[in-house]
Amino acid sequence: MGQLSVMFSNVDVEFEGGLWANWPPAPGIVKLIVRWIVFPLNSKLVKFGSCDKYGKLKPLYAVPVEESK
Numbered sequence: 001m002g003q004l005s006v007m008f009s010n011v012d013v014e015f016e017g018g019l020w021a022n023w024p025p026a027p028g029i030v031k032l033i034v035r036w037i038v039f040p041l042n043s044k045l046v047k048f049g050s051c052d053k054y055g056k057l058k059p060l061y062a063v064p065v066e067e068s069k
Helices: 002-008 030-042
Strands: none
Touching: 002 030
16 A cells, blocks of 8 residues: 555646646545545655645655755
């Protein structure tokens, strides 16, 4: 199940104008279970993903933020 949550945490639904918003082609109940049950169980893994559980980009965990002058 850990691999499934990592895969979902790297799917950007806004990429190319939302062209991939319905990827992966899974039933809604599967996406619901992954977002609300599997993500919290694998929080140590998904913090390294590029997106949150809704597919929106988030700041990367291990990349330092540059301060602007």
